[in-house]
Amino acid sequence: SQKIEQNSEALNIQEGKTATLTCNYTNYSPAYLQWYRQDPGRGPVFLLLIRENEKEKRKERLKVTFDTTLKQSLFHITASQPADSATYLCALVWYKGSSNTGKLIFGQGTTLQVKP
Amino acid sequence: GAVVSQHPSRVICKSGTSVKIECRSLDFQATTMFWYRQFPKQSLMLMATSNEGSKATYEQGVEKDKFLINHASLTLSTLTVTSAHPEDSSFYICSAPSSGGGNEQFFGPGTRLTVL
Numbered sequence: 001s002q003k004i005e006q007n008s009e010a011l012n013i014q015e016g017k018t019a020t021l022t023c024n025y026t027n028y029s030p031a032y033l034q035w036y037r038q039d040p041g042r043g044p045v046f047l048l049l050i051r052e053n054e055k056e057k058r059k060e061r062l063k064v065t066f067d068t069t070l071k072q073s074l075f076h077i078t079a080s081q082p083a084d085s086a087t088y089l090c091a092l093v094w095y096k097g098s099s100n101t102g103k104l105i106f107g108q109g110t111t112l113q114v115k116p
Numbered sequence: 117g118a119v120v121s122q123h124p125s126r127v128i129c130k131s132g133t134s135v136k137i138e139c140r141s142l143d144f145q146a147t148t149m150f151w152y153r154q155f156p157k158q159s160l161m162l163m164a165t166s167n168e169g170s171k172a173t174y175e176q177g178v179e180k181d182k183f184l185i186n187h188a189s190l191t192l193s194t195l196t197v198t199s200a201h202p203e204d205s206s207f208y209i210c211s212a213p214s215s216g217g218g219n220e221q222f223f224g225p226g227t228r229l230t231v232l
Contacts (some may be wrong), residue, residue, distance in 0.1 A: 034220055043120075043209045043223030044160070091160065093219045102219040103150070104211075108159040 001113055002028040004092055006107035014115055021075040021110045023090035030092035032102075033066055033073050038087045038109065047088075048075075082115045087111045120212055122224035129200055132232055137146045137195045137227045139166075139210030145190035146212035150221065156197075165209075166193040200231040210222040 004025045009043045013019050023033070031052050036044035050066045052058045063076040077084050087109040093102035093112065120143040129135050139149055147168045154158040157199035164185055165173040184196040197204055207228055211221040 032219060036223075041207075041226070041228070043122075043211070043226045044221075045223070046220045051221055102213075103162055104160075104219075104221060105162070105164065106159045 002026070002092065002094060002105050004105055004107040004109045006088075006090060006091060008108055008110070008114060010111040011116065012113045015080060015082060018078055019077040019080050019112055019114070021088050021090075021112065022070050023072050023073040023075065023107055025092055028092060028094065029068065030094070032093040033064075034077050034091045034093065034104070035062075035073075036089045036091065036106075038089055040087075044062070054104055075095055075111070082111075082114045082116050085112055118142075118214060118222045119213070120210065120222045120224040122208075122210060122227050124227060125225060126228045126230075128230045128232065131201055132199055134196055134198045135200055135229060137208055137229075138212075139193045139195070139212075139224050141191045141212045141222075144212070144215070146193075147190060148213060149187065149193040150211045150213075151185065151193075151195050152209045152211065154209060154226075160209060161191075163195075166195075168193075198231065200229070202231045205229055205231045 007010045011029045034049045035047045038044040050064045061078045065074045090107045091104040091106045121140045123138045149162045149166040154160045162180045166185045166187040168187040175181045187193045207226050211223045211225040214220050
């Protein structure tokens, strides 16, 4: 079965540094990989999507890479701020059979704490 | 971006009662919605896919007679937890996919269910 793993240990960094989160997957070749932010007691918020034929995607201070050989995605937040503290989830999109609607399979998330 | 709402945000009920949770897409139509469950410090687990005008599709291990899903219109899906028990206490979140090609999801704010 498809499996997607993130570092379950919390990541603590100093304000201004770059945070790097890792997402690894097995038994699948996703067409897309997505990253979400989740704050405590809230639903996830979509951040970035990267396609299998893309190596890198950027959005403001966020950068995502996608290595289909290593089956890994890295999520970077540059110039991190305390407001970036949250849990970050990666998800792969799985299309079952002939369905046009993909289902998301989530990793367990990595909690980032940015200290001032 | 598109907005998805859930109601109620929090519910406490006695064991054996049924609880209905509503998920609405406020400014777009959604022929498909997804229902997830999230236990503390765990990731989102897909429970079922709600399809407007047809039966929901349940993930393996999810009891369809216990978790009733009705997709009454293009903007409303409901999840009813029947005969709730304490082990059903969890954070229930719905989502609707965007119309873009990457299947990014717009999530509701979640419903915290506590069964006494």
